[in-house]
Amino acid sequence: MNNTILQINELKTYFFTRLGVVRAVDGVSFGLRKGECLCLVGESGCGKTATALSILRLIDSPPGRILGGEINYHGEDLLRSPGARLRQIRGNRIAMIFQDPQSSLNPVFTVGDQITEPIRLHLKLGHRPAHDRALGLMEQVGIPQAKERMGYYPHQFSGGMKQRVMIAAALSCDPEILIADEPTTALDTTIKAQILDIFRDLKQDKNMSILFITHDLGTVAGIADRIIVMYGGRIAEAGSVLDIFDQPKHPYTWGLLKCLPSISERREKLSPIPGIIPSLIDPPEGCIFYPRCQQRMPVCQQKRPEEFVIAGEHVAACYLYA
Amino acid sequence: MERKLLEVENLKKYYPVMAGLLARHVADVKAVDGVSFFIAEGETLGLVGESGCGKSSLGRALLRLEEPTSGRVFYRGTDITSLHKKQLKELRREAQMIFQDPQSSLDPRMTIGDAIGEALLIHGVGSEKDRPERVAELLQRVGLEPGHATRYPHELSGGQKQRTGIARALAVSPKLIVADEPVSALDVSVQAQILNLILDLQHEFSLAYLLIAHDLAVIGQVSNRIAVMYLGQIVELAGRDDLFHRPLHPYTQALLSAVFLPDPHQQQKRIPLPGEVPSPIDPPAGCRFHTRCPRVMKVCRQETPGLKQIDNNHLVACHLYE
Numbered sequence: 026m027n028n029t030i031l032q033i034n035e036l037k038t039y040f041f042t043r044l045g046v047v048r049a050v051d052g053v054s055f056g057l058r059k060g061e062c063l064c065l066v067g068e069s070g071c072g073k074t075a076t077a078l079s080i081l082r083l084i085d086s087p088p089g090r091i092l093g094g095e096i097n098y099h100g101e102d103l104l105r106s107p108g109a110r111l112r113q114i115r116g117n118r119i120a121m122i123f124q125d126p127q128s129s130l131n132p133v134f135t136v137g138d139q140i141t142e143p144i145r146l147h148l149k150l151g152h153r154p155a156h157d158r159a160l161g162l163m164e165q166v167g168i169p170q171a172k173e174r175m176g177y178y179p180h181q182f183s184g185g186m187k188q189r190v191m192i193a194a195a196l197s198c199d200p201e202i203l204i205a206d207e208p209t210t211a212l213d214t215t216i217k218a219q220i221l222d223i224f225r226d227l228k229q230d231k232n233m234s235i236l237f238i239t240h241d242l243g244t245v246a247g248i249a250d251r252i253i254v255m256y257g258g259r260i261a262e263a264g265s266v267l268d269i270f271d272q273p274k275h276p277y278t279w280g281l282l283k284c285l286p287s288i289s290e291r292r293e294k295l296s297p298i299p300g301i302i303p304s305l306i307d308p309p310e311g312c313i314f315y316p317r318c319q320q321r322m323p324v325c326q327q328k329r330p331e332e333f334v335i336a337g338e339h340v341a342a343c344y345l346y347a
Numbered sequence: 348m349e350r351k352l353l354e355v356e357n358l359k360k361y362y363p364v365m366a367g368l369l370a371r372h373v374a375d376v377k378a379v380d381g382v383s384f385f386i387a388e389g390e391t392l393g394l395v396g397e398s399g400c401g402k403s404s405l406g407r408a409l410l411r412l413e414e415p416t417s418g419r420v421f422y423r424g425t426d427i428t429s430l431h432k433k434q435l436k437e438l439r440r441e442a443q444m445i446f447q448d449p450q451s452s453l454d455p456r457m458t459i460g461d462a463i464g465e466a467l468l469i470h471g472v473g474s475e476k477d478r479p480e481r482v483a484e485l486l487q488r489v490g491l492e493p494g495h496a497t498r499y500p501h502e503l504s505g506g507q508k509q510r511t512g513i514a515r516a517l518a519v520s521p522k523l524i525v526a527d528e529p530v531s532a533l534d535v536s537v538q539a540q541i542l543n544l545i546l547d548l549q550h551e552f553s554l555a556y557l558l559i560a561h562d563l564a565v566i567g568q569v570s571n572r573i574a575v576m577y578l579g580q581i582v583e584l585a586g587r588d589d590l591f592h593r594p595l596h597p598y599t600q601a602l603l604s605a606v607f608l609p610d611p612h613q614q615q616k617r618i619p620l621p622g623e624v625p626s627p628i629d630p631p632a633g634c635r636f637h638t639r640c641p642r643v644m645k646v647c648r649q650e651t652p653g654l655k656q657i658d659n660n661h662l663v664a665c666h667l668y669e
Contacts, residue, residue, distance in 0.1 A: 068534035068535065068536060069505075069534050169622070183623060184398070185623065186623070213397035213398050213561060214397060214561065214562075214563070214602060214605045214606060215397065215601060215602060215605045215620050216397075216623075217605070217607075218605040218607070218617050218619075219619070221607075222617075240534060240535065241607070242535075242609040243564075243606065243607035243608060243609045244607050245609070246607060246608060246609050246610055246611045246614070247607040247611075247614055249611075266611045267611060270609070270610060270611050270612075280536065281535065281536065282609065284535055284536050284538075284539035285535060285539075285564070285609055286538075286539070286542065286562075286564040286565055286567065286568035287564055287567075287568075287608070287609070288563055288564050288567050288591055288603070288606055288608065289608060289610075289613070291567065291568070291587070291588070292568070294543050294546065295539035295542055295543055295568065296539070297536050297537075297539035297540040297543065298536040298539075301504060301506070301537075302504075302534070302536075
């Protein structure tokens with residue numbers, strides 16, 4: 026099992042709406058290892074955020090519901106654990122950073138309060154020790170004048186600084202796993218680079234496992250050990266970072282890599298993927314990428330492809346490799 | 348020698364800061380602080396910079412969507428900064444804008460056919476009778492179906508909304524389009540489609556663009572020349588290849604080094620930029636970048652460098668090159 030600490034099996038999370046049942050996560054399985062950075066990559070609506078939220082059972086219910094599967098964490102299935110147990114784990118063993126720091130920080134509490142809250146709750150430290158620990162964390166993530174700024178409110182920070190506050194709060198109890206949902210998307214290029222350096226250090230110094238969700242392949246190339254490409258609520262392809270970038274196999278992955286504008290080479294025209302992202306309500310039988318695939322075959326429409334092995338851990342859900 | 352379509356001379360846009368009980372004017376946000384450049388007919392000038400550099404304010408002030416504080420803008424040799432309302436309307440036929448957020452720039456209560464038709468109506472393009480045909484033509488030109496004319500914005504995807512914005516801008520057959528972050532809200536595959544569309548339209552209609560964006564790869568894909576902005580001023584302006592291969596200004600160098608290439612083999616050495624961008628209310632004396640510049644010298648703290656031509660259309664504002 027090579028030190029897999031979190032194992033997700035056949036996760037299914039659906040949203041029951043007026044317009045129909047949205048199959049946001051439709052049978053997803055993968056493992057997260059100790060000390061690795063696993064990137065979940067895909068465009069809007071591919072199910073990556075829903076997958077991450079399902080791990081900590083943060084799905085809005087209704088209309089969402091985790092219908093099936095297992096999430097094994099140190100011998101425990103999180104999907105079957107009682108609420109109290111989840112609360113012990115959230116913020117403590119498994120922490121999450123959300124996409125928009127603007128809406129994830131409470132505007133009426135100081136930043137210091139928000140970082141100390143999980144410390145007092147989970148580590149049961151007293152007022153002073155918790156304060157000192159929070160201060161240390163703020164310094165660790167590179168917030169200048171940390172002592173003074175502990176008493177500041179979120180609105181007094183820039184976007185990049187708010188994101189660092191979120192990271193500090195997430196790290197406060199030394200979690201084993203950090204789930205980061207698009208943590209750098211809203212940030213400027215140079216700030217993004219600074220934040221990603223923090224993540225890299227965390228992996229290195231604390232051997233922290235990071236589940237990093239993003240649509241930006243550039244970021245992925247800079248930080249991932251392994252990559253899972255998601256499309257239509259399912260896994261299209263998975264492998265090491267070199268597997269995916271050097272030898273992409275799924276037509277969707279090809280499409281994603283080919284349509285990126287690049288600084289290093291000027292292309293006459295970009296090659297976009299024709300068509301649009303599919304609706305996840307009542308998807309048809311077969312491969313969900315079928316309508317947009319340039320390599321489609323009759324079998325692709327009949328039955329959903331399983332993940333075929335390319336080499337080692339490199340897999341692709343595509344009949345080209347059956 | 349290409350004709351200058353648009354020429355900007357020392358443009359400034361300040362936003363007053365009111366404070367105190369009596370709401371007195373205590374300071375100014377110097378969003379755009381002395382910017383000069385030109386755009387030739389049929390060319391694309393990319394304007395890149397991070398949040399708060401003033402690029403969006405510049406775009407709006409150029410077309411007088413906001414009134415410039417001082418400085419002049421010439422369109423085809425005519426000073427447009429002092430035009431009256433009626434004359435300004437004529438300018439708008441020639442110079443149009445595409446906005447960043449397709450959601451908020453379309454009236455949610457108008458069908459997109461009406462929204463595009465409105466542009467034709469206001470500028471007296473064609474008769475009422477041939478309006479529907481012209482709208483259908485425009486929709487097809489941007490890759491939408493004529494049938495989409497009866498849809499409301501909320502029924503469209505992000506990419507479709509953006510195409511609507513482009514169709515509306517094209518409706519009056521402009522010669523210049525200011526595009527403010529036209530693709531940043533879109534997924535990469537849609538982004539590629541829209542960028543290709545922008546390029547195609549340029550060839551077909553000999554359009555000039557001012558393309559404002561923070562993503563260097565996007566800018567690089569469509570621009571002929573690129574201007575880099577920092578804290579309200581242009582720090583470097585050069586041809587696309589020149590800027591990418593021979594960046595002169597330390598800020599440009601840091602910005603380029605911070606870009607994550609979607610290639611795990613090409614992970615470059617990042618030039619770290621300490622701290623954050625200073626406030627535009629109280630920008631640093633001398634060269635505004637001196638507080639973060641890895642190559643700062645004594646003169647940088649005292650004198651503001653002007654934008655000077657180094658060679659062959661490569662301009663830079665930096666004491667290192669004087």
